[in-house]
Amino acid sequence: MPRGWLLDVTSSRAGDSVLLWLKEMQGMVHRVEVPYAPPFYVTGEPDRLHALGEALDGRRDVASVAETAIQSSPFEAPDVRHAALAVTPQSHGRRRSLATEIDALGACVTFRLFDVDLTASQLYYLEHDLYPCAPVSWSGQHVVALEPPETWDYVLPPFRTSELAVEVVGQRPGRPPRSTDPIARVRIGTASVEGVDETATLAAVVEELRAQAPDVLWTRGGDTFDVPHLYHRALVAGFTEEEFVLGREPMPFGLDRAGSTFVSYGRIYHRSPSFALAGRFHIDLDERFVEDVTMVGFLDVARFSRLGLQTVARQSPGTAFSAMEVATARAQGVHIPWKKNLPECPKSAALLIAADRGGFTLTPPVGLFEGVDEFDFVSLYPSIMVHHNLSLETLECPCCPDSPHVAPGLGYRSCTIRDGLVPRTLRPILERRLYFKRRKRETTGAERTRYEDLAKAWKWVLVTSFGYQGYRNAKFGRIECHEAINAYAREILADLATTAQREGWTVLHGIVDSVWLKPPADADPEAFARRISAQGHLPLGYEGRYRWIVFLPDKAYGLGVAQRYYGLYEDGEFKVRGIELRRGDTCGMVRGVQERVLKVLSQVRSAAEFQRAIPEALALGHAAAAELAQGGWSREELVLTHGLSHRLEEYRTFSPGVAALRQLKEHGITREPGEEVGFLLADRRSQDWRRRAVAAELMTGSESYDAAAYIELLARSFETLFSPFGYTLERVARTWGHDVQSTTPPRAFDRHSLERPGQRRLTVP
Amino acid sequence: MGRTVPTYREALDGLLTRWEREFGHSLADPRDREAFHEVVLAARRYIPQGTMMTSGDLVERVLLSLLVDLQRKLRAPDPGPFESEIDAFGNLR
Ligand SMILES: [Zn+2]
Numbered sequence: 001m002p003r004g005w006l007l008d009v010t011s012s013r014a015g016d017s018v019l020l021w022l023k024e025m026q027g028m029v030h031r032v033e034v035p036y037a038p039p040f041y042v043t044g045e046p047d048r049l050h051a052l053g054e055a056l057d058g059r060r061d062v063a064s065v066a067e068t069a070i071q072s073s074p075f076e077a078p079d080v081r082h083a084a085l086a087v088t089p090q091s092h093g094r095r096r097s098l099a100t101e102i103d104a105l106g107a108c109v110t111f112r113l114f115d116v117d118l119t120a121s122q123l124y125y126l127e128h129d130l131y132p133c134a135p136v137s138w139s140g141q142h143v144v145a146l147e148p149p150e151t152w153d154y155v156l157p158p159f160r161t162s163e164l165a166v167e168v169v170g171q172r173p174g175r176p177p178r179s180t181d182p183i184a185r186v187r188i189g190t191a192s193v194e195g196v197d198e199t200a201t202l203a204a205v206v207e208e209l210r211a212q213a214p215d216v217l218w219t220r221g222g223d224t225f226d227v228p229h230l231y232h233r234a235l236v237a238g239f240t241e242e243e244f245v246l247g248r249e250p251m252p253f254g255l256d257r258a259g260s261t262f263v264s265y266g267r268i269y270h271r272s273p274s275f276a277l278a279g280r281f282h283i284d285l286d287e288r289f290v291e292d293v294t295m296v297g298f299l300d301v302a303r304f305s306r307l308g309l310q311t312v313a314r315q316s317p318g319t320a321f322s323a324m325e326v327a328t329a330r331a332q333g334v335h336i337p338w339k340k341n342l343p344e345c346p347k348s349a350a351l352l353i354a355a356d357r358g359g360f361t362l363t364p365p366v367g368l369f370e371g372v373d374e375f376d377f378v379s380l381y382p383s384i385m386v387h388h389n390l391s392l393e394t395l396e397c398p399c400c401p402d403s404p405h406v407a408p409g410l411g412y413r414s415c416t417i418r419d420g421l422v423p424r425t426l427r428p429i430l431e432r433r434l435y436f437k438r439r440k441r442e443t444t445g446a447e448r449t450r451y452e453d454l455a456k457a458w459k460w461v462l463v464t465s466f467g468y469q470g471y472r473n474a475k476f477g478r479i480e481c482h483e484a485i486n487a488y489a490r491e492i493l494a495d496l497a498t499t500a501q502r503e504g505w506t507v508l509h510g511i512v513d514s515v516w517l518k519p520p521a522d523a524d525p526e527a528f529a530r531r532i533s534a535q536g537h538l539p540l541g542y543e544g545r546y547r548w549i550v551f552l553p554d555k556a557y558g559l560g561v562a563q564r565y566y567g568l569y570e571d572g573e574f575k576v577r578g579i580e581l582r583r584g585d586t587c588g589m590v591r592g593v594q595e596r597v598l599k600v601l602s603q604v605r606s607a608a609e610f611q612r613a614i615p616e617a618l619a620l621g622h623a624a625a626a627e628l629a630q631g632g633w634s635r636e637e638l639v640l641t642h643g644l645s646h647r648l649e650e651y652r653t654f655s656p657g658v659a660a661l662r663q664l665k666e667h668g669i670t671r672e673p674g675e676e677v678g679f680l681l682a683d684r685r686s687q688d689w690r691r692r693a694v695a696a697e698l699m700t701g702s703e704s705y706d707a708a709a710y711i712e713l714l715a716r717s718f719e720t721l722f723s724p725f726g727y728t729l730e731r732v733a734r735t736w737g738h739d740v741q742s743t744t745p746p747r748a749f750d751r752h753s754l755e756r757p758g759q760r761r762l763t764v765p
Numbered sequence: 766m767g768r769t770v771p772t773y774r775e776a777l778d779g780l781l782t783r784w785e786r787e788f789g790h791s792l793a794d795p796r797d798r799e800a801f802h803e804v805v806l807a808a809r810r811y812i813p814q815g816t817m818m819t820s821g822d823l824v825e826r827v828l829l830s831l832l833v834d835l836q837r838k839l840r841a842p843d844p845g846p847f848e849s850e851i852d853a854f855g856n857l858r
Contacts, residue, residue: 360817363810363813365848367851368851369849548850557806559806559809607850607851610850611851611855611856614855725851
């Protein structure tokens with residue numbers, strides 16, 4: 001029996017079978033087609049079901065209909081079955097449309113549908129005890145995993161990897177390619193593919209891919225440009241989908257798929273259409289859910305979620321977590337209720353936490369503090385869910401009226417008898433992350449990096465798992481669960497603060513799962529963390545001691561802001577939140593100067609040294625301001641970026657961003673809500689859209705910029721850092737010999753952008 | 766998240782805006798205006814605690830915030846470890 005790895009399971013084009021992509025130890029990749037048509041289920045009154053069965057029977061898009069009984073709810077005992085119809089669509093592609101039709105037949109109330117939005121590959125993995133990239137042995141269509149997905153240490157498949165990058169004729173930096181631009185050359189790995197004409201180049205691309213036979217094709221922006229542009233040019237040149245193949249199997253070009261915008265937590269997210277391949281992984285690094293997650297991390301998450309690598313890499317960690325809940329439920333025999341119109345999960349995990357107002361936060365005292373200790377609860381929210389057995393079906397259960405697990409202030413009880421679906425899903429993840437974190441400490445070099453990557457990927461999944469509970473459309477979410485978790489968390493933090501105070505610590509600040517404490521004279525922070533962990537059954541970690549930390553005020557009231565501070569740990573590392581260089585809308589110039597200021601401050605060991613360093617920092621700004629005033633600063637460094645919450649027509653007030661959008665529109669380029677627009681401030685007082693700003697794409701590099709506006713932006717960034725010590729915008733500017741004429745920041749829109757969590761820019765509408 | 770109930774912060778914003786419009790605005794004496802501003806600050810200072818209260822109405826939370834702030838000011842001004850090591854004039858403490 002050959003041994004190797006099951007790289008991927010994809011749906012066949014006909015939609016009545018799946019393709020197993022098997023990679024031999026020696027590197028050969030096999031395509032094994034297995035007939036597979038999983039049904040979805042419909043429950044309802046038996047006579048209605050019977051009538052439905054008769055109506056469906058004999059339809060061309062229905063392969064078969066069978067009466068059966070299923071377990072349809074995690075709330076019910078495992079032996080409770082409900083009459084159901086198993087409906088097998090004639091192809092995977094008809095699954096959703098057929099379900100929609102049945103739902104409409106029952107006026108959306110007569111029938112309940114199950115397993116509709118699970119994909120054929122997901123179900124195939126689950127039903128055959130397989131998972132993406134599993135080490136396997138096989139004979140014919142029979143594939144057996146050699147170890148369970150939970151295995152902690154395993155050998156990665158020896159992926160063959162190539163980078164793909166398309167270059168169009170007339171390409172130069174800053175000029176957005178058009179769909180009419182012919183392809184000049186295509187870089188695949190180390191090869192540069194270029195034919196006598198475009199048609200020859202395109203044919204050579206297919207040949208080169210066949211020769212290199214990569215398992216992973218990675219791009220930067222391949223979903224938004226490289227792949228659709230290749231498909232588009234291939235179509236223009238007369239190639240068919242069978243001829244122009246980037247994967248190991250023909251795929252529909254799917255060029256009509258438009259990017260979608262969706263709203264979540266009051267924020268607008270833009271999603272590019274994805275261009276996945278069959279038999280080959282297309283990973284678009286620009287579309288990663290979190291920037292710092294690597295292949296190793298994606299792969300581990302894919303194993304658990306049974307979502308293919310291409311899906312995991314593109315989707316939010318919430319999608320992966322949801323798929324893991326599905327796997328847990330299916331393992332218990334429970335079928336998955338179909339939630340219609342389920343929007344995509346929110347992309348950014350950090351924002352789920354940030355957006356949640358129910359967590360523990362304090363108003364920190366504004367100013368500089370020496371010798372402050374930070375403690376963080378490790379995976380606080382998931383740990384609470386596991387410890388208190390918080391899950392949609394275990395809350396307020398009828399079996400445990402005397403449960404000791406009562407959410408503080410809310411009174412929600414949770415079950416002591418049945419292990420909930422959510423804790424059951426989370427427990428192995430928590431253990432897994434702890435293991436990876438421990439191994440990271442124990443190892444060095446490449447091994448250490450690998451464990452670090454693994455721990456990081458799971459961190460994001462865990463962070464989302466909480467926000468997901470309160471997400472209205474989550475498959476297994478329940479708002480009371482979300483509230484209960486918050487209530488427990490608040491109490492844990494409040495208890496920690498009380499204990500700390502009793503032991504002589506001063507509580508300076510606290511956010512969600514972290515506290516900043518000023519230690520008493522003889523404090524042993526490690527011992528303190530161990531003691532608290534032992535008392536509360538939740539691991540409290542000691543993050544370290546700051547030489548100094550500055551808590552910053554809001555500009556309107558001067559009160560401390562929870563997520564705005566910068567501090568220098570004793571090991572020389574900075575922790576920085578909410579200041580310009582962390583924000584996505586900051587221009588390179590401000591970011592660069594602020595980084596240099598922090599570099600100066602990184603040498604500072606005490607308040608006294610900090611005080612002495614302020615003039616030195618201001619001098620850096622002064623020099624930059626003088627250079628700005630001369631008009632010679634690199635234009636690229638001055639590009640401001642703003643996220644869009646509306647279409648151009650919908651903006652009521654004129655702003656530099658609107659000016660840039662109009663300029664782009666004149667060049668036939670439109671921007672959608674959720675995307676961003678970059679521009680140079682040319683004359684902030686001009687009411688003329690041609691003069692107020694210059695869209696980044698239309699810059700030549702020699703246009704003049706509004707020096708005063710940029711000096712003000714720079715001064716503002718100094719105000720951010722030093723305002724607790726009396727350095728207002730006006731004072732900073734005066735130090736540099738400039739008068740600030742305006743007190744309103746040159747914002748593009750009257751909306752403030754949030755800090756970027758991983759990479760993506762988000763806007764509050 | 767499908768919540769339609771305003772958060773404490775949002776409700777307080779609304780209340781303070783109304784107070785400013787209907788009351789603070791008509792204060793003529795600058796000392797009164799300063800005092801009013803301090804009331805606003807006091808209410809805002811305890812937003813986290815007001816948010817964490819699971820019972821009680823809006824005004825109860827505001828009153829508690831104002832009382833605590835008042836009491837704090839009545840006591841001897843001993844900010845101790847809560848005071849920045851460098852003050853608002855750039856001087857070391
Ligand atoms: Zn129970």
